[in-house]
Amino acid sequence: MFFLSKFSVALVLLAPLLAVAPRATAEPGYNSRMTTLLQDIPSAAVAASHALKQSRYAADFAATSLWQVERFFEDNSSNGKPRGDLARDTGKRLFAIGCYVGEVVRRTRGGEWRADD
Template sequence: MMTRRFFGIFAAVATAFLPARAASQATGTPRRLHDDIPVAAQWIANALQSSGYSADFTPKSISEVERFFREQTKDGEPISGGLLAQDLGPRLFALGCYCGEVLRKELGGHWQTDDNDPEGEINAALEVASGVTCWPMQRVMKRLRSSEDDLVAWAEGIRRG
C-alpha cells in the first residue's frame, strides 16, 4: 500500500486547485473532481504545447512531461521565472491529470476520486484496465522533488502491470 504522507508543499498543492471545484455559478451545483481531471489535463496540454512541448496524449508524450521537469526545475524546486514559478499547485495537479489521462486513454481504466476528501486532488487514483492502481498526482509531486522519480520509468511500470 502506498504511503500518503506529504510535506508542507503537498498540502498546499491540494488546496490550490479547490477554487475550480467551487459551486458553479451557472447551476449552483458543486463541481466534481472526477469532472475536473480531464479539463485540467487538456488545459495543461494546451499550455505545454504553447511552450514547445509535444503534449498530444500519446504514450510518448510522458517523456515530454519528463523533459518539462528537467528544464523547469533544479534541485527539487521550480526554477526562478520558469513555467512552474507561479501557480505551482494547479500546475502540478494538471500535470498529474495529464499523465493519468495518457495512461487511461492508452490502457483503459477509470479514475477513483472522493469529493469529500479534503486532499482529494492528491489522493485521486487511476485504476487501469489491468487492475493496477496508481496515483498520478502524487507521482508528479514526487517528480518535482527528485529527478530520480522519472515519469517515463513510472509509466512503463504501470504498462507492465
C-alpha cells in the same frame, strides 16, 4: 519499464489523484458518480496539454509524450525547486500535469478515473 526522476516524485505526491482502474465495459467514460474532482480532471488534462504545446512540448496524449513531461520538469526545476513555468501557480500546474499523465494512462491502457473526495 522506465524510470522518470523528477517526474516520478511528482507522481508519488499526486498518486491519490491518479487512481486509474480498469473499465467494467468496453465503452469509454468516467465513473457515473461524478464529483467536482472527476469533472475537473479531463478539462485540467486538456489545459495542461495546451499549455505544454504552447511551450513547445509534444503533449498529444500518446504514451511517448510522458517523456516530454519529464523534459518539462527538467527544464522547469532545479534541485527539486520549481523555476520557470513551474515557479508560478505551482500547485495548480502540478495538478493539471498530474491529470494529463493520468489521462494518458487512461487513454492508452484503458480505465476510468475514481476519486475519494
